[in-house]
Amino acid sequence: MTTDTLVAGELPLGERPDYLREGRTVLSWLTTTDHKRIAILYAITITFFFFLAGAAIALVRLELFTPNGDLFSNDTYNRLFSFHGIVMVWFFLVPSIPTVMGNFLVPLMIGAPDVAFPRLNLMSWYINVIAGVFTIYAVIAGGVDTGWTFYTPYSTMFSNSYVLAAAFGVFTVGFSTIATAVNMITTVHLLRAPGMTWFRLPLFVWSIYATSIVIALATPVLAISLLLVIAERWLGLPIFDPARGGDPILFQHLFWFYSHPAVYIMVLPAMGVVSEIIPCFARRRIFGYQFMVYAIVAIAGLGFFVWGHHMFVSGQSPFASLIFSLLSFIIAVPSAIKVFNWTASLYRGQITFESPMLYALGFVGLFTTGGLSGLFLASIPIDIHVTDTxxxxxxxxxxxxxxxxxxxxxxxxxxxxxATGRLYPESWARFAALLMYFGFNLTFFPQFVAGYLGMPRRYATYPPEFQVYNVMSSSGAAILAAAYLLPLGYFTWSLFYGRKAGNNPWDATGLEWSTTSPPPPKNFDHEPRVDHDPYDYHPQGASAGIGSRPVHQHERDLR
Amino acid sequence: MSDTEILQEPWARVSRQREGATFGIWVFLATEALFFGALFLTYAIGRIENPAGFVAAGRETDVFYGTLNTAILLTSSLTMAVASQAAAEGEAALHRLVVWCLGATVLLALAFLVVKGFEYREDVEKHLVPGRDFAIVERGAQIFFALYWIITGVHAIHVSVGIVLISRLWIMAATRRMKVEKNPQIEVAGLYWHFVDIVWIFVYPLIYLPGRATG
Incomplete structure (x- = not known):
């Protein structure tokens, strides 16, 4: 039904600039308050950080090709993997889906002209860039060697690397994510279009909303734990120094109180994405919409109470470990509900394997593997055996x-x-998706085995019996690198030569598809009204053709 | 002056914009609560592990300056509350009251920082900065004073941010470049300011009262 109204509504539109052509100068981009343009700015910065941190780990994998340290000193090796972790976590993974996809899509999906605080939105991007500059400075100055976890007392008393600049960078980038989170929460609460009730929200919006709450409540604790490290290292104010009555383990509690919820900051938006894509390419409603919502909220809430499973070997009370272990098992339940519901959404669907679907199905498999291995780690005896491996x-x-x-x-x-109004070459995209899946498994599956056999992490050298796993891993990393570079190539190509996409190339439901591609500056020409549930594939009463298959697939099959 | 002066993208109505601004600042204050909460947790752990050191160190703080500052800050909360309520009334006749109260809030906040400055100078003279020539020998006293400097320092930064926010509103309102009636910005600044004051209500007993109750 949405498709019908959209086709009708599209006709009378004359020439009017879309958001990409609204202003053409660089300054118009740097001073924009349009959430879609800010999303593009974020996309550029996180792509930069992704490849920077990727280059660091490529060097690490090169070093690990042989058991001996032939390329770098131990010191350089420590700095490389620390840089990889810090940048990947705080400058790529945490901002990736919320700031790029969330910024771009949340207002479109709920039928709003923009986010609640557009200028704050732009400011958060600038804070992100400033924080990135500090972190890159830390690397150029000589690097930081604490790992991404900044554990005390090493980071406060012993490390001879640029901890201050890196910690300050991470401290600062927190403000950027908090600003985005405040924006998203307020936007979802107050700017939904008429008829867009809470239980008509797409699951992606739900996931960004829940993620934003986690960001708002967890990030300040990270800020404090890094502030205390900075105060101790820079100003000599002892907090974690045991010689003067301080408690270094307290840092771990503060750090993981943020960093375990941060895992859900990174994975909840991913779940939201997959919940949009699977129904579209299976032409099915999502199975158990309400349970999907409750599962998102449950994961976000429970995520705050499992941090102790990072500290089973820290000497914390065995009773604390017991409770944290139990809670960690419990959080697997809502995660499993989501996996089962995605699978059930495929049942009797008309599944097609377009590239987004390949990535999404890949997600389900890899997330399940990761989640099941997480159950191993939630179990105390196994965790003690494989800690730091x-x-x-x-x-x-x-x-x-x-x-x-x-x-x-x-x-x-x-x-x-x-976002761009263009289609990319689909066969290349499918090839990249499969390559990524293959490369990923070749890189990381052998690490399960090596780790179980006792290979510790964070060392530049290892006993020769582990070489076979490391050679597999390093070769997989090379394939993975190619799979990440491919989209950079064909996406750029498609910007100039790609076919025009049309408003709704996947024949998907959702308000974002009812406006033009690329959307106009204020998103919609008329304020949208919502009168049906999300994922309205095969709506009741519609003619047989509608909602069954994307038009372009028909065209392709007829060729 | 009409409502359209206050109305900003992407809101359709001023009432909704006001709701959004208030909602946004509440979410931000939740963040701030966790921020100071983590500091207070650190204080709690330090105190549980070093009870004697915290008592000995707490005695060295200057309770006169601390109490004076508590009075100043709470009074500023009153003036801010009056400004916020007067602006929310939407009566043009209350414009002068709003301006006066905003001004009083800024001056009281500055007075707080001045008193804090005197107190800091005295602390430095009494060798209460953790380090080699720290004055107190009890184990854990350095932890107390490390937290003293960090908590009051972070709080003073929050006060300074408040001064900037409220001064801006004060100047804009006094020169009539901004309409104060039903302007959400005043309520938002007010909520932030009250939060800064509430944090101080927790800081005061934690910093100035240990070691003083039983003599």
Missing amino acids: YFVVAHFHYIMVGGSVSAFFAALHFWWPK
């Missing part, structure tokens, strides 16, 4: 890279036509 590295990369990064690429491919 490559098993942990493999586990969180399955969630972060296999999950979040796959979903980010899924989102890029799904909404690229909406």
